[in-house]
Amino acid sequence: MKQSTIPFKTRKDAPKDEVSLNAQLLIQAGFIHKEMSGVYSMLPLGLITFEKIKTIIRDEMLGLGASEVSLTTLQDKNLWEKSGRWNDEVVDNWFKTTLKNGTELGLGFSHEEPLTAMLRDHISSYKDLPVSVFQFQTKFRNELRAKSGIMRGREFLMKDLYSFSSTPEAHAEFYDRAKDAYIRIFDKVGLGKVTFPVQSSGGSFSKFSLEFQTITDAGEDIIYVDHDKKVGINKEIMSDDVCAEFGFNKSDLKGVKAVEVGNIFNLGTKYSDVLGLNYKDESGARIPVVMGCYGIGIGRLMGTIAEVFADAKGLVWPKSVAPFDIHLIALPDSDGMVMSATEKIYEVLCDSAKSAKMPINVLFDDRELGAGAKFADADLIGIPTRIVVGAKSLAEGKVEIINRQTGEATQINITDISSYLHG
Amino acid sequence: MKQSTIPFKTRKDAPKDEVSLNAQLLIQAGFIHKEMSGVYSMLPLGLITFEKIKTIIRDEMLGLGASEVSLTTLQDKNLWEKSGRWNDEVVDNWFKTTLKNGTELGLGFSHEEPLTAMLRDHISSYKDLPVSVFQFQTKFRNELRAKSGIMRGREFLMKDLYSFSSTPEAHAEFYDRAKDAYIRIFDKVGLGKVTFPVQSSGGSFSKFSLEFQTITDAGEDIIYVDHDKKVGINKEIMSDDVCAEFGFNKSDLKGVKAVEVGNIFNLGTKYSDVLGLNYKDESGARIPVVMGCYGIGIGRLMGTIAEVFADAKGLVWPKSVAPFDIHLIALPDSDGMVMSATEKIYEVLCDSAKSAKMPINVLFDDRELGAGAKFADADLIGIPTRIVVGAKSLAEGKVEIINRQTGEATQINITDISSYLHG
Numbered sequence: 001m002k003q004s005t006i007p008f009k010t011r012k013d014a015p016k017d018e019v020s021l022n023a024q025l026l027i028q029a030g031f032i033h034k035e036m037s038g039v040y041s042m043l044p045l046g047l048i049t050f051e052k053i054k055t056i057i058r059d060e061m062l063g064l065g066a067s068e069v070s071l072t073t074l075q076d077k078n079l080w081e082k083s084g085r086w087n088d089e090v091v092d093n094w095f096k097t098t099l100k101n102g103t104e105l106g107l108g109f110s111h112e113e114p115l116t117a118m119l120r121d122h123i124s125s126y127k128d129l130p131v132s133v134f135q136f137q138t139k140f141r142n143e144l145r146a147k148s149g150i151m152r153g154r155e156f157l158m159k160d161l162y163s164f165s166s167t168p169e170a171h172a173e174f175y176d177r178a179k180d181a182y183i184r185i186f187d188k189v190g191l192g193k194v195t196f197p198v199q200s201s202g203g204s205f206s207k208f209s210l211e212f213q214t215i216t217d218a219g220e221d222i223i224y225v226d227h228d229k230k231v232g233i234n235k236e237i238m239s240d241d242v243c244a245e246f247g248f249n250k251s252d253l254k255g256v257k258a259v260e261v262g263n264i265f266n267l268g269t270k271y272s273d274v275l276g277l278n279y280k281d282e283s284g285a286r287i288p289v290v291m292g293c294y295g296i297g298i299g300r301l302m303g304t305i306a307e308v309f310a311d312a313k314g315l316v317w318p319k320s321v322a323p324f325d326i327h328l329i330a331l332p333d334s335d336g337m338v339m340s341a342t343e344k345i346y347e348v349l350c351d352s353a354k355s356a357k358m359p360i361n362v363l364f365d366d367r368e369l370g371a372g373a374k375f376a377d378a379d380l381i382g383i384p385t386r387i388v389v390g391a392k393s394l395a396e397g398k399v400e401i402i403n404r405q406t407g408e409a410t411q412i413n414i415t416d417i418s419s420y421l422h423g
Numbered sequence: 424m425k426q427s428t429i430p431f432k433t434r435k436d437a438p439k440d441e442v443s444l445n446a447q448l449l450i451q452a453g454f455i456h457k458e459m460s461g462v463y464s465m466l467p468l469g470l471i472t473f474e475k476i477k478t479i480i481r482d483e484m485l486g487l488g489a490s491e492v493s494l495t496t497l498q499d500k501n502l503w504e505k506s507g508r509w510n511d512e513v514v515d516n517w518f519k520t521t522l523k524n525g526t527e528l529g530l531g532f533s534h535e536e537p538l539t540a541m542l543r544d545h546i547s548s549y550k551d552l553p554v555s556v557f558q559f560q561t562k563f564r565n566e567l568r569a570k571s572g573i574m575r576g577r578e579f580l581m582k583d584l585y586s587f588s589s590t591p592e593a594h595a596e597f598y599d600r601a602k603d604a605y606i607r608i609f610d611k612v613g614l615g616k617v618t619f620p621v622q623s624s625g626g627s628f629s630k631f632s633l634e635f636q637t638i639t640d641a642g643e644d645i646i647y648v649d650h651d652k653k654v655g656i657n658k659e660i661m662s663d664d665v666c667a668e669f670g671f672n673k674s675d676l677k678g679v680k681a682v683e684v685g686n687i688f689n690l691g692t693k694y695s696d697v698l699g700l701n702y703k704d705e706s707g708a709r710i711p712v713v714m715g716c717y718g719i720g721i722g723r724l725m726g727t728i729a730e731v732f733a734d735a736k737g738l739v740w741p742k743s744v745a746p747f748d749i750h751l752i753a754l755p756d757s758d759g760m761v762m763s764a765t766e767k768i769y770e771v772l773c774d775s776a777k778s779a780k781m782p783i784n785v786l787f788d789d790r791e792l793g794a795g796a797k798f799a800d801a802d803l804i805g806i807p808t809r810i811v812v813g814a815k816s817l818a819e820g821k822v823e824i825i826n827r828q829t830g831e832a833t834q835i836n837i838t839d840i841s842s843y844l845h846g
């Protein structure tokens with residue numbers, strides 16, 4: 001993509017009304033736009049990054065055999081009254097609205113109720129199970145305060161997966177596979193080393209839930225982790241008894257700040273009971289379906305990646321989720337030779353991307369700007385590999401390749417670029 | 424995709440609470456699920472069809488040089504008060520909600536205001552223009568009645584494109600290109616022959632707007648069309664004067680029912696004036712930006728395609744938007760030979776899809792059901808080409824290929840399937 005075609009510009013300074021690093025950097029670099037506290041629009045660079053994260057997650061969900069759907073935002077009060085979650089004292093972050101005829105509606109903060117109700121039409125026998133369904137859908141949560149940028153939004157995109165099993169044992173089997181898929185997802189987006197499966201409170205569903213917590217000072221949670229065993233426990237449930245229950249050695253656990261990037265709840269038959277989602281077993285008896293839900297907030301994950309990898313100069317994206325693989329920069333020159341040579345390199349890279357199995361996506365800074373402004377933008381945007389074309393190196397048939405993370409710079413021959421990148 | 428892995432089943436009968444054909448068929452065939460009047464969730468088959476339509480539209484939008492973004496649902500009242508559209512007497516289909524602190528918010532029924540406001544940070548000079556931005560985003564419209572299925576939803580996905588130009592002439596140039604892109608989009612989704620650019624009222628923006636109207640009895644509009652010249656005029660503005668203005672010969676125009684599948688509004692400087700979106704021209708004077716907006720409702724388009732092509736047996740999808748290219752059906756047999764042979768054909772087709780430029784996507788009916796049930800489902804779902812594998816033809820090394828639209832059936836050798844499909 002030619003950078004001159006993106007109508008959204010970077011900012012010289014971070015926005016003054018943001019206290020979180022992720023929002024400051026993502027706004028400054030032109031990834032997102034703030035509509036109001038906790039409500040952010042996605043600009044082209046942010047949307048591409050989002051799609052990369054979504055693709056990684058979607059592949060793992062499909063690998064679990066889950067079917068993709070998209071439920072609605074508008075929620076039927078009747079369903080939520082059955083589960084007891086319509087009441088604002090039970091769920092304190094509803095956004096609600098009203099139809100013309102006065103009927104109250106909710107904006108979905110989660111989708112257990114409508115999906116459970118929907119599946120009553122499709123699950124009737126043990127032969128119909130197991131089933132798993134996921135979606136990428138906007139959630140609305142009426143947070144009292146929203147100061148964590150895209151890490152705690154009032155409106156945010158979430159991947160939510162729901163599993164439906166015949167027995168607790170069948171549920172446990174799916175749960176384990178989903179847990180492994182989650183570990184792979186956080187690995188793939190670059191957070192594997194700092195992300196821990198952590199035992200936490202099960203809320204109203206069960207004794208415990210499993211959180212995936214990423215260690216960062218931007219986190220709102222305190223977790224105790226065993227770095228060697230890669231396990232942890234949320235401070236909320238920390239006690240000698242709970243440590244013993246999970247076989248944790250309290251002296252091996254170290255307290256750190258972390259952000260919850262994913263979670264898994266054992267729902268049991270809470271929703272299938274109240275909404276009547278039953279199946280007939282082989283003897284013909286009607287049995288409530290055992291459910292689990294598995295969430296990853298896409299905005300929160302993107303914000304966490306931003307916080308974990310950013311440096312003083314700006315964002316630093318892991319390759320797997322970077323909006324582009326290459327930032328190709330034409331330095332200014334007097335006679336236009338550099339621009340036309342860079343244009344040619346861009347075309348060669350785009351052509352090779354079409355035929356390659358792993359296409360290389362290039363952001364080409366073709367703007368009429370000075371070298372300083374271009375480098376500052378490239379640092380801010382944080383694409384992993386930078387190729388700089390200047391008059392001096394061009395005269396020698398070379399370009400400079402710079403690693404955004406390490407700052408390491410190497411010169412290579414122009415003719416070697418493709419093999420260097422694909423090699 | 425193996426049909427046994429889709430947890431959503433077809434229904435024997437159309438839902439009784441739906442009066443529109445599109446909702447009846449799409450629900451019965453397992454494409455969508457009704458949450459409440461005018462509010463439908465997308466099931467796997469519906470979501471795949473949606474994505475196919477979106478890809479066709481996205482390609483054309485990117486071809487116009489437009490940048491993709493995703494604005495938010497939650498809307499800041501302050502912006503809409505500036506344009507005068509917060510008032511429920513001006514816009515009578517708002518859904519509104521409230522923050523914990525009492526601040527009123529709207530749910531976006533359109534996005535002119537926030538996008539115009541956002542671009543104030545990015546457009547300052549004539550050098551920054553022209554700019555065009557599009558999104559696929561859910562719109563919320565508090566319709567008094569919603570009986571047209573997914574053709575008039577209270578919550579629905581829309582592609583909205585907005586253009587920003589320096590002068591009316593530059594706007595007209597973009598407008599013409601966008602109009603051509605719209606004509607190509609309706610061609611590509613299979614509606615070209617029955618879709619007409621139609622002059623209509625410009626509402627509060629300008630004297631006229633351009634609608635794209637698809638002729639169907641399910642339509643809510645009456646349009647007068649000249650079939651030869653492929654132009655038309657909406658009944659709302661039909662008069663001798665208007666006919667004369669557009670050079671239409673009234674006697675050549677024929678009244679038909681139609682549904683508006685797209686529209687283009689000349690917004691002029693209505694929003695840039697009130698929201699202060701100005702640019703500096705070459706002399707340094709501050710000039711308001713000239714805007715246009717260009718909408719296509721994705722649900723309405725899918726519903727229209729369903730209505731236009733359906734027959735007595737069910738849905739009939741044009742190839743370009745069908746959820747799958749091939750419905751591969753294994754007929755029941757006693758010894759499992761047919762199932763294993765069909766499984767092999769499925770694998771070959773999937774493998775060839777991986778290497779082909781135009782991959783062929785296959786829905787493989789591997790369910791343990793009788794031939795009648797499988798054929799009825801295949802008719803209902805409406806995938807263009809059906810490959811039927813039965814014991815008798817298999818013994819001769821053949822399969823039957825059936826065209827869903829014409830019903831035409833041919834037998835071909837199993838070894839010729841790939842070349843038949845790719846040829």
